[in-house]
Amino acid sequence: MIAGLRATTEGGADLVQLLTPEGERVHHPDFDIEVTPEELRGLYRDMVLIRRADREGNALQRQGQLGIWVPLLGQEAAQIGAGRAMKPHDMAFPSYREHGVAWCRGIDPTEILGIFRGTDHGSWDPLAARFHLYTIVIGNQCLNATGYAMGQRFQGKVGDDDGEATICFFGDGATSQGDVHEAMVWASVYDAPVVFYCQNNQWAISEPIERQTRVPLYQRASGYGFPGIRVDGNDVLACLAVSRWALDECRHGNGPVLIEAFTYRMDAHTTSDDPTRYRLSDELEAWKLKDPIERVRVHLVKQQWADQEFFDSVQADADELAARLRDFCVNMPTPGPERIFSEVYAQESPQVRAQRDEFLDYMAGFADAHAGGEH
Amino acid sequence: MAAPTVNERAVAPGEGRTPVQTVTMVKALNMGLRAALERDPKVVVMGEDVGKLGGVFRVTDGLQKDFGEQRVLDTPLAESGIIGTAIGLAIRGFRPVCEIQFDGFVFPGFDQIVSQLAKLHFRSQGRIKVPVVVRIPFGGGIGAVEHHSESPESYFAHTAGLRVVACSNPVDAYWMIQQAVESDDPVIFFEPKRRYYEKAQLDTTATPDPLFASRVLRQGGSVTVACYGPMVKTCLEAATAAAEDGVELEVVDLRTLSPLDLGPVIDSVRRTGRLVLASEAPSESSVTAEIAARVQQECFYSLEAPVLRVTGFDTPYPPSKLEEEFLPDLDRVLHAVDRSLAF
Numbered sequence: 001m002i003a004g005l006r007a008t009t010e011g012g013a014d015l016v017q018l019l020t021p022e023g024e025r026v027h028h029p030d031f032d033i034e035v036t037p038e039e040l041r042g043l044y045r046d047m048v049l050i051r052r053a054d055r056e057g058n059a060l061q062r063q064g065q066l067g068i069w070v071p072l073l074g075q076e077a078a079q080i081g082a083g084r085a086m087k088p089h090d091m092a093f094p095s096y097r098e099h100g101v102a103w104c105r106g107i108d109p110t111e112i113l114g115i116f117r118g119t120d121h122g123s124w125d126p127l128a129a130r131f132h133l134y135t136i137v138i139g140n141q142c143l144n145a146t147g148y149a150m151g152q153r154f155q156g157k158v159g160d161d162d163g164e165a166t167i168c169f170f171g172d173g174a175t176s177q178g179d180v181h182e183a184m185v186w187a188s189v190y191d192a193p194v195v196f197y198c199q200n201n202q203w204a205i206s207e208p209i210e211r212q213t214r215v216p217l218y219q220r221a222s223g224y225g226f227p228g229i230r231v232d233g234n235d236v237l238a239c240l241a242v243s244r245w246a247l248d249e250c251r252h253g254n255g256p257v258l259i260e261a262f263t264y265r266m267d268a269h270t271t272s273d274d275p276t277r278y279r280l281s282d283e284l285e286a287w288k289l290k291d292p293i294e295r296v297r298v299h300l301v302k303q304q305w306a307d308q309e310f311f312d313s314v315q316a317d318a319d320e321l322a323a324r325l326r327d328f329c330v331n332m333p334t335p336g337p338e339r340i341f342s343e344v345y346a347q348e349s350p351q352v353r354a355q356r357d358e359f360l361d362y363m364a365g366f367a368d369a370h371a372g373g374e375h
Numbered sequence: 376m377a378a379p380t381v382n383e384r385a386v387a388p389g390e391g392r393t394p395v396q397t398v399t400m401v402k403a404l405n406m407g408l409r410a411a412l413e414r415d416p417k418v419v420v421m422g423e424d425v426g427k428l429g430g431v432f433r434v435t436d437g438l439q440k441d442f443g444e445q446r447v448l449d450t451p452l453a454e455s456g457i458i459g460t461a462i463g464l465a466i467r468g469f470r471p472v473c474e475i476q477f478d479g480f481v482f483p484g485f486d487q488i489v490s491q492l493a494k495l496h497f498r499s500q501g502r503i504k505v506p507v508v509v510r511i512p513f514g515g516g517i518g519a520v521e522h523h524s525e526s527p528e529s530y531f532a533h534t535a536g537l538r539v540v541a542c543s544n545p546v547d548a549y550w551m552i553q554q555a556v557e558s559d560d561p562v563i564f565f566e567p568k569r570r571y572y573e574k575a576q577l578d579t580t581a582t583p584d585p586l587f588a589s590r591v592l593r594q595g596g597s598v599t600v601a602c603y604g605p606m607v608k609t610c611l612e613a614a615t616a617a618a619e620d621g622v623e624l625e626v627v628d629l630r631t632l633s634p635l636d637l638g639p640v641i642d643s644v645r646r647t648g649r650l651v652l653a654s655e656a657p658s659e660s661s662v663t664a665e666i667a668a669r670v671q672q673e674c675f676y677s678l679e680a681p682v683l684r685v686t687g688f689d690t691p692y693p694p695s696k697l698e699e700e701f702l703p704d705l706d707r708v709l710h711a712v713d714r715s716l717a718f
C-alpha cells in the first residue's frame with residue numbers, strides 16, 4: 001500500500017472529540033466533561049512542557065549525549081489526557097514512548113534519560129510511582145498489566161469510587177502480538193479492571209496501520225466482549241474524559257475497556273529511523289493541522305481563559321525544564337562495573353558473585369598497571 | 376530441471392555484476408538474499424519492516440521493489456506469526472527467510488521455533504521438510520537499549536532439529552545466507568550486528584566452503600582460540616597482538632554452532648595443548664560449555680591446561696554504558712591466553 005493521504009487521517013463517525021482542531025468546544029452525549037479554566041491551563045502546561053522535554057531529548061541524542069531517543073511528538077494529548085485521568089492509586093504499564101504519562105505520574109523527565117543514555121533501565125521506583133518500567137518487547141506489558149489488575153480484583157480493591165484500576169499503554173503495531181490478544185482474553189474472563197490504551201499513531205516503524213488490521217482497532221473489543229472507544233488522540237479533553245470514564249468503569253468492577261487514541265507519530269520512530277523512506281510528507285502536513293497543543297491554546301484565548309502572561313510563563317517553565325534536563329544529562333554518572341553483577345537474583349548467586357570478584361580484580365590489575373605498579 | 380544450487384553455480388543468472396567488489400556485511404547479505412530470490416521463485420523474505428524500509432539495518436534494501444510484495448513481505452508485528460506462517464509456507468513448498476529485527480525479539484517466536492520448526496521433520500517421519508531460515512542480528516557493542524544486544528544462540532543449539540550458524544565477515548555472510556536458504560533443515564542464522572559495516576573483498580565467482588564447517592583463519596602453535604560471530608575479529612586482533620610477544624594463536628572461526636564442526640579445533644588442540652573459547656554469550660550451559668566438554672573428552676591426553684572461556688557474564692546484558700566491560704575484548708582474550716600458557 002502506498003502511504004499517502006490515507007483514509008486513516010480521519011477518525012470516522014465514532015471518534016469521540018470535545019475540542020476540534022480549530023479550538024472549538026463540541027459536546028458528546030456520553031463523554032462530556034466540564035473543565036475549569038485552571039484545569040485546562042494545567043493540561044496545556046503539561047503538554048507544552050513534555051513536548052519541550054521531548055525535543056530536548058531529541059537534541060541531546062543528536063549531540064551524542066544519548067544513544068537514542070524515542071520521541072512522543074504529536075502524542076502529547078493522548079498521553080497527558082490518560083495520565084491526568086489516573087488517580088494516585090491507579091497503576092500504569094507503559095511501553096517506551098510514554099514520557100507524557102510518566103510526567104503525570106510525578107516522574108521527572110531526568111529519570112527517563114538513563115534508559116536512553118545507557119546508564120540504567122529506568123531509575124524510578126515502579127511500585128512507588130505506580131508506573132511500571134518501560135517495556136520494549138512489544139506487547140509483553142499488556143499481560144503483565146492484566147495480571148496486576150487481576151490482583152487488584154482478587155484483593156477486593158474494585159467495586160466503588162475508591163476502587164483501583166490499571167491502565168496499559170501500547171501501540172497500533174503491538175495489537176498484532178499474541179501477548180496483546182491473550183491479555184484481552186484474560187482481562188475479559190477475569191473481569192480485570194484494566195484499561196487497554198492503544199495509541200494508534202498510524203505507524204509501526206515503517207508499517208502503516210493497514211499492515212496490522214482490517215477493522216478499526218477499537219472495534220476489536222467487541223470480539224472480546226468489552227467496550228471499545230475511539231477517541232481523538234490529539235484532543236486532550238476527549239482523552240481525559242474517555243480515560244476517566246474507562247478507569248472509573250474498571251474501578252467499579254465493569255472492566256476491561258479498550259481505548260483507541262487516534263493520533264499520529266509526528267516524528268521519526270526513534271532517532272535511528274528515517275521516515276522519508278516510507279511515508280510522504282503530505283500526511284504529516286495534514287496532521288500538523290490537528291496539533292494537540294495549538295487547539296488548546298486557541299480555545300484558551302477564545303474563552304479568555306489565559307493571557308499572554310500565562311503563555312509566557314509556560315514558555316519560561318519549558319525552557320527551564322529543558323535546561324535542567326540538559327544539565328542533568330551531561331553530568332550523569334556512569335555506574336561502575338559492579339552494577340553488571342548486582343540485583344540479578346533476589347538471593348545473591350555465588351556464581352555471579354565469583355564472576356564479579358574475579359572481574360573487579362582483573363580490572364584492578366589494569367589500574368595498578370596504569371599507576372605504575374606491577375606489570 | 377532443478378535450479379543449480381549456490382555450490383554448483385556461483386553467479387546468479389542474468390547478472391552482469393563485476394565478480395570482485397568491496398562490500399560491507401550488510402551489502403553482502405543483501406546480495407546473497409537477492410541471489411537466492413533470483414535463483415528460486417519459492418524463496419520469500421518476510422519480517423517486520425523488511426519491505427519498504429529495507430529492514431532497520433537495510434539488509435533487505437531494495438528487495439521488495441525488485442521482487443514484489445508477495446516475495447518480500449512486510450508482516451504484521453508478531454514474531455510467533457512470522458515464524459508460524461513461515462512454517463506453513465514451507466509446508467506448502469516455499470523457502471521462507473524470516474528476519475527477526477533484533478536478538479531480544481525472537482522470544483515471542485520461540486515456541487514456534489522449538490515446538491514446530493525444530494520438530495516437524497522428525498514428527499512427520501521425514502515427510503515434511505521445513506526449509507525456513509531465521510535471520511537474527513545478534514550481539515552487543517552498538518550502544519543500544521535493552522533487548523537489542525543479546526546472544527541467544529545457545530537456546531537454539533540446545534534444540535535438536537535446528538541448525539545454527541553464525542557468520543563473522545562479509546564473504547561468509549554472502550555465501551552462508553545462500554547456503555542456509557538451500558538447506559532442507561531449518562537454519563537459525565546469526566549475524567553479528569556490530570560487524571555489519573565491516574568491509575571485505577567479495578568474489579562472487581569463488582567456490583564457497585560448505586555451510587556446516589568451521590575454518591582455521593590463522594595458524595599458530597601456542598594456543599588454539601575458537602570463536603564465532605562478532606568475537607572473530609576480536610580474536611584475530613588478539614592474535615596479531617600476541618604475535619608481537621612471540622605467542623602464536625591458532626584462530627578457528629566455528630561458523631556452525633549446531634552441528635558443531637570440531638574437527639579443526641580438535642586437530643589444533645592436539646598440537647597446541649591449549650584452548651581458549653571466546654563468545655559474547657553468558658557461559659552457563661552455553662555453546663562454549665558444550666565445546667569445552669567435547670574437547671576435554673577428545674583431547675584429554677593432549678591438554679596442557681584446562682579449557683578456558685572468555686564470555687559475557689552470567690547476568691542480563693547490562694545498560695549500554697557498561698557493555699564495554701561486559702563484552703570480552705582483546706585484553707580479556709589475551710589474559711586467558713596468558714593464563715592458559717601459565718599452566
Ligand SMILES: Cc1ncc(C[n+]2csc(CCOP(=O)(O)OP(=O)(O)O)c2C)c(N)n1
Nearest residue numbers: 136137138171172173174203204205423480
Ligand atoms: C517483540 C518485538 N518485536 C520487534 C520490536 C522492534 N520494534 C520496536 S518498536 C516497533 C514498532 C512498534 O509499533 P507500535 O506498536 O505501533 O508502537 P509505536 O512505536 O508506534 O509507538 C518494533 C517493530 C520490539 N521492540 N519488540
Ligand SMILES: [Mg+2]
Nearest residue numbers: 171172203204
Ligand atoms: Mg504505532
